[in-house]
Amino acid sequence: VPPSRVTLLTDFGTRDGYVAAMRGVIAQISPEAVVEDASHEVPPGDVLFAAWTLARYWNLYPTGTVHVVVVDPGVGSSRRGVIVQADERYLIAPDNGVLTRALSDAQQQRAFEISNASLLRQPISTTFHGRDVFAPVAAHLANGTAVSAFGPSIDSLVTIEMPEPRRAGGVIHGVVVMSDHFGNLVTNIPGDWISRNACVEVGGVAVGALRSTYADAAPGETLALIGSLELLEISVRDGSAEETLRIGRGSAIRVIT
Amino acid sequence: VPPSRVTLLTDFGTRDGYVAAMRGVIAQISPEAVVEDASHEVPPGDVLFAAWTLARYWNLYPTGTVHVVVVDPGVGSSRRGVIVQADERYLIAPDNGVLTRALSDAQQQRAFEISNASLLRQPISTTFHGRDVFAPVAAHLANGTAVSAFGPSIDSLVTIEMPEPRRAGGVIHGVVVMSDHFGNLVTNIPGDWISRNACVEVGGVAVGALRSTYADAAPGETLALIGSLELLEISVRDGSAEETLRIGRGSAIRVIT
C-alpha cells in the first residue's frame, strides 16, 4: 500500500513553529502519513491567493491525498470547518471560499461539516484551528477514517467570487488574478480562447501576439504566453512583469482577436 | 513499528543548502528516518527566539521523536553539545540555554554530553556542527543507539534567564516574549492568571478585557486574548500588533485584575 499523504497550505510562515505544531499532531495520530509543505507563504488572510495556489497542485497528487488549507481570518468565529471529497482527493479547510477555484475544476464532489469533537484535539484553542482541528482531521483521514465520521454532509459551501473573462465584439476582457515569485502575471483568460495572431494589451499598451516561451523575447522585453495553468500570462524575460509594468491582481487585460 | 522521526530547528535559512547537508548526513546513517523542518528562520544567533519556538511543538510530537536545535553562536568554541531525554523525546542542541523553555515544561529529564567522537562526522569542521555533530547524533538516536553511548551523563545545563511574570497589589506585570509572523505579541502571562473582567494594558494604554477570539474585535482594533500557548497575547484584528503598537520583545504588559 502506498503511504497516506497530507499536504499543508497555510499563511503561517515557516519561522515560528506553527507548522511543526501541526506536523506533531499529525504524527501522533498517523505516524506513517507522509506530510508535505505546499506553501506557508500565502499573504496573511489572503483567501483568494490561497485559492489560486491550491489550484496549481491539488489534482496533480495521487488519489487519496489529503490537502489541508488553513488560511483562516475567521478562526474562532462561527465559520465552520469542512471536508470536501473531490475527484478522490480530500480537501480540508475553513468554509470561507478558499476551495472555490480548485472545486471549479473538479468533476465530482461531496462536502461534510467538521463537527465530531471526539476526532479533534481538546481543548480547541480559539486561535489555532490548524493544530487543534484541521491537523487531527487530516491525520484521521490519512488513517482511513471515513469522511462521513467527521460530521453531517452539507449541500453548499461558501464561495468567493472569481472574476470571469468575457468576449465582446472580437475583444477578450480579463484581469490579472495573481502574480508569482518571478513577477509573472497570471490572468483569468484561458489559453485556448486566444488565436495565434491575436494581440494582447496590458494597461492599454500592446505587448503583441503570443510567444511560445520566454526565449522568444529579448531580455527585458514584455511578452504574453500561455503559462503552466493553461492561462494567459504576462512576463518580462529575465525580469519581473509585476515590477516592470507596476500592475497586479485585478488589473485589466485585453486581447484583440 | 512507526518510523523514527527527526525535526530540525536552526537559524540557517533555507537558501544555501546547509539544511540539505544535514539531511544528507542523516540519510546516510539512518535512511529510514523521517526528517521534518520545524523552522530555519530563527533570527541568526537568537537563542531566546529558538527557545520559544521549540516550545510551540516539541511535546506535540510522538514519544521517541528526536528534536535537533542548532542556533549556535558559540560553534567551534568550548561550549559542549548535549542530548536531553525529556518526557520520552530527545532534544539535541549546543549547551547554550536554547532548551530552557522546553525543559521547564518537562516532567522528567536527564542529560548527556556529546563526546563520543566515533559517532560524529570526521573531521569536525569548526563552523558547521549542524552537519558534523548534531546531524549524526540525531541519525544514530533515530537508529536506536542508546543515549548513554554518546557521552557521560551530566548534572546541569546552561540556562537562559526567562523573564517571569509577577503579581503585586492586584496588578499582573509581564513582558512580551516574542512576536510571530502575523505580528501577534506573545507575553509571559499565563492565561489562567487572568480573570474575565481584568483589564489589559500595553504601553500604558488599556486594550480592555480578554476577548475569546479575533472575530470579537473590529477590523484594525487591538485586542487581548489567550493564544495557542495558553499565554496572554496582544493582537490587532486583520493586522499586526507589532507594527501597529511598535513594541516587541521585552515591552511591559500590565493586567489590572
Place this chain on the structure above:
Amino acid sequence: VPPSRVTLLTDFGTRDGYVAAMRGVIAQISPEAVVEDASHEVPPGDVLFAAWTLARYWNLYPTGTVHVVVVDPGVGSSRRGVIVQADERYLIAPDNGVLTRALSDAQQQRAFEISNASLLRQPISTTFHGRDVFAPVAAHLANGTAVSAFGPSIDSLVTIEMPEPRRAGGVIHGVVVMSDHFGNLVTNIPGDWISRNACVEVGGVAVGALRSTYADAAPGETLALIGSLELLEISVRDGSAEETLRIGRGSAIRVIT
C-alpha cells in the same frame, strides 16, 4: 531496502505552489519516494549560485539519491535536459552548466540526454519543465528505471566558467564566489593552500592570519577561517561580512603567504 530519495533545488520560491506541483507529479509516479527540499531560494535564474549550493550537499547524501536542479532561465528554448550519473548519485538538470561545480568533485560520471517523451508528462508546457520534465524523470529514476532509458548518452555538457585561484610570487589571488544567509563570504581559495601564518587581505585591508573559529575573534571583528566547504571564508563575528565589508561575489581576495 532503503527508500528512494529525491532532492529538489530550484529558484521557484516556496509561496506559489510550484514545488507542490513537482511533488504531486513525483508522488503519482513514485509514491514511495522520499522527496526533500534542498533550496527553493536560489535567486531567480542564478545558475552560478545554484551550482555552488548543490556542491554543499549532493555527495553527502547516500548513493542512489536523485538530485533535481531546476534553475532554468532557458526553459522552453532548445537547451536540453540531462541526467548525469556521478559517484553513484543522479543529477537531473537543464544542460546550462548548473552541475559544473558538483561534477568537478566527482570521481566518475556519465551523462544522458532526456529525450524519451514517453517518460515525461504530456503535454509539456513551455514554461514549467520542473513539473513536466524533471519531476517525472526523477520519479522514474526513483522507481529504478535505467538511466539509459531516458535518452542517448552524451559526451559533453555545457559548463560555466568557475573562477580559479592562482599563486604568484608568494601571493594567492582568489575571489568571493558566494555569500551565505549569515553574510559569510565564501572564496575559491582552498583551505590547504594557506599556511597558518599567512595574512589574508580583503579589498586591500589585512584581516590577519587564519582563526580556527568565530569565537577566536571579538564580537564585530572581521576574521578569516576555513569554512565547511574547506575553502577560505571571510566572516564578521556575530555579524555579516557581506554587509560590513560591502563586498560580494567576484570581489578580490589576496593571501600573503
